[in-house]
Amino acid sequence: MRFAILEDDPAQLEVLMGWLKEAGHDVHGFGLARELMRVASRESFDLFLVDWGLPDLSGEQVLRWLRVERSNDTPAIFITARDAEEDIANAFSAGADDYVVKPPRRIELISRIEAVLRRSQPRTTNQTLVVGPYSFDLAKKSLVVDGSPVEMTDKEFELAAFLFRNLGRLLSRGHLLEAVWGRNPDLATRTVDTHISRVRSKLNLRPENGFRLTPTYNFGYRLERIDPSEAPSVGEVALSSS
Incomplete structure (x- = not known):
């Protein structure tokens, strides 16, 4: 699978990319919202992992841009320190498929990713x-x-x-x-x-x-x-x- 991660903390981005590469995925990391948006205008991905607080635009704005401006329904998961009920509701309203509160835990995150992808991909039986x-x-x-x-x-x-x-x-x-x-x-x-x-x-x-x-x-x-x-x-x- 091909993932895009939007995370402005270099250390956190490195950790997330390491986990997902170990799980066998192709991972592209972005530190700025507009950088991801530029690439997403000409490239497709199987999943977006999006932080909320970013230097240029919020993760919520990015997701609404994907859903409304680009008509892009690729699954997206928020990974953020925000844990207020209103924030979670806003994330799902913006088009998020799941919501993970920082600090993420590797096994839980990968399990949530697999669950989201199962819902978005056609099922195969016996290979x-x-x-x-x-x-x-x-x-x-x-x-x-x-x-x-x-x-x-x-x-x-x-x-x-x-x-x-x-x-x-x-x-x-x-x-x-x-x-x-x-x-x-x-x-x-x-x-x-x-x-x-x-x-x-x-x-x-x-x-x-x-x-x-x-x-x-x-x-x-x-x-x-x-x-x-x-x-x-x-x-x-x-x-x-x-």
Whole structure:
């Protein structure tokens, strides 16, 4: 998972990042609210961990910006010293999914994070992810579509599975790159575009088949499930392109 932590105390930020990296997550730390907001405008995350008191803007203002201005429903947890009932109520009103009072405890925090993510992610059973005609065996890295196996490389499979796990979400190229290839400075985001094209072709992700995999300029991609009846007919496509 890819997390963003907003915490202006360098020591506290280092501790939190250490805990979550040990738990196997990719973690990005920010000391200023506007710094996180700048990055969140062009990158996607699986979870935001937000402090309340910050030098520039409050954590509440950041969360309201995410929810209202960016229409971003990524799960968010407040980690703050504020423990008044009114503050907690305001945090949930701003769109928080959970609230942790400082000092956080490692096991409790990780458990709360896992609980929030379980509510936001599709469930898988016995290492199998099934969405419509697409059946992913996550352990064997094999995919069957309408009963027929699809030949894919490991990276193509991982990318396809990640897209289907995040059906409907707009995912940045950086997020996709980290999730599938890890943090590798030698890889360009063009790698994502190339593999997206292959996945779209091999899985036939077309509106007429009930799925749409579309790019968003200067950001990334979104895989959506749609009603095939809403897809334009061949005649309409030809007419619109003439």
